[in-house]
Amino acid sequence: MENFIAYNPTKLYFGNNVINNLPTEIEKLGQKVLLLTGKGSVKKYGYYDQVIQQLKNAGKQIVEFSGIKPNPIVEDADKAVSLAHSEKIDFIVALGGGSVIDTAKLVNMAYANNLPVWSIMKKEVNPETKVPLFAILTLAATGTEMNGAAVLQNHQTNEKIGYFSPLMYPTASFLDPSYTLTVPKSQTINGIVDLVAHSLEAYFSGGDAPLSDRFVASIILETMDYAPKLLNNLNNYDLRARMMWAATVAENGTTMHGRTTNGDWGTHDLAHHISLLWDTPHGQTLSVIFPAWMKALKPRIEKRLEKLGFLLTGKNITADETIGLIENFFIQIEAPTHFKELGLNNNDKNQLLKLWKTNKPTGLNHILDEKDYHKIIANI
Ligand code: NZQ
Ligand code: ZN
Numbered sequence: 001m002e003n004f005i006a007y008n009p010t011k012l013y014f015g016n017n018v019i020n021n022l023p024t025e026i027e028k029l030g031q032k033v034l035l036l037t038g039k040g041s042v043k044k045y046g047y048y049d050q051v052i053q054q055l056k057n058a059g060k061q062i063v064e065f066s067g068i069k070p071n072p073i074v075e076d077a078d079k080a081v082s083l084a085h086s087e088k089i090d091f092i093v094a095l096g097g098g099s100v101i102d103t104a105k106l107v108n109m110a111y112a113n114n115l116p117v118w119s120i121m122k123k124e125v126n127p128e129t130k131v132p133l134f135a136i137l138t139l140a141a142t143g144t145e146m147n148g149a150a151v152l153q154n155h156q157t158n159e160k161i162g163y164f165s166p167l168m169y170p171t172a173s174f175l176d177p178s179y180t181l182t183v184p185k186s187q188t189i190n191g192i193v194d195l196v197a198h199s200l201e202a203y204f205s206g207g208d209a210p211l212s213d214r215f216v217a218s219i220i221l222e223t224m225d226y227a228p229k230l231l232n233n234l235n236n237y238d239l240r241a242r243m244m245w246a247a248t249v250a251e252n253g254t255t256m257h258g259r260t261t262n263g264d265w266g267t268h269d270l271a272h273h274i275s276l277l278w279d280t281p282h283g284q285t286l287s288v289i290f291p292a293w294m295k296a297l298k299p300r301i302e303k304r305l306e307k308l309g310f311l312l313t314g315k316n317i318t319a320d321e322t323i324g325l326i327e328n329f330f331i332q333i334e335a336p337t338h339f340k341e342l343g344l345n346n347n348d349k350n351q352l353l354k355l356w357k358t359n360k361p362t363g364l365n366h367i368l369d370e371k372d373y374h375k376i377i378a379n380i
Helices: 018-026 047-057 074-087 098-113 117-121 185-203 210-231 237-249 266-278 282-313 319-332 346-359 370-379
Strands: 011-014 032-036 061-065 091-096 133-137 149-154 159-164 172-175
Touching (some): 011 018, 074 098, 074 117, 074 149, 149 266, 185 266, 185 319, 210 237, 266 346, 282 370
Parallel strands (some): 032 061, 032 091
């Protein structure tokens, strides 16, 4: 096992009505809160009203920035930072899915340190401080509620990249599974794929970390159990709760300890280019790329695939059978597993390949080169 630091400062409130704890968390903070939201689902389904009520109960003055889009863009983050400066806000509340919370994390870094958002993302500058950030999650998928990562797109530079800082862990996060009852089936599928992909990204890091491997297998087995039931019963609180906790644990450090890198992330890097080019939902890009990546890299990861197969089935199965197990699960939950299911054609494939060759996406453990890109593109 490799040396590691276990660090996760986010206080997590989980369960029905946890939003009632928000006033206690913020009572000692300054008066002005910047409230960030997405395109409107939180207003439509009433979560917004509940949060406004809690902020008012705490006697806070609310400055709002709404309209953050899925696959969030740097321009929106910049606009929110300007608003934060002009209003001199004291802390931030993000209400939404990964896109809203990720944007809030970077707004925090840029505002508190008076730095440009994209310079932070490109690691040209180093944030040293933050204001308190509270995340109220409405969609189980990314794990952003309990990690220090955020992802943004920049169409000027043609990049979708992630940034990590220990300063970006939310101060506290509020996870009420009933807030996710309204997530449509397609978006629920995307979230299931994302949390399985995060478990696999952890697994395909290097080194020998047997307990972390077992955590990965447990999350995937748990997901294979609740996911089909949930997709037939989207209104079920307990199934939503199981998914919400699985998504958090899949990306809060639990599965990473003892490995050579904090995950591989090659498939994410490749997949982000599909979102960048066609605004495809994150989960759909992963269910297409992950099976293709495993097939292309099989000679390098054969033993790891066999071990994963054993952990998932209790039987000695082959690397191909393990890939089949994951791919069939994606098919079973009606996630796309081929490029054409995204409504894209061969010309689009060429465009994707060209962008990969320019931006050179790679894993931290499994370094990718142009030959790999060709193999992967042939498999999607
Ligand atoms: O914009 P609104 O109107 O809020 O609607 C959203 C959006 O259309 C909707 N939605 C959210 N909660 C809902 C709901 N609809 C009904 N009921 C609710 N309760 O769902 C749509 C998708 O929302 P989004 O926030 O984009 O989804 P997700 O949470 O999957 O976030 C995706 C983003 O996170 C990044 C992805 O790359 C992508 O940009 N990631 C962040 C990570 C992290 N910070 O650790 C890791 C991930 O690998 C990922 O890269
Ligand atoms: Zn992801």
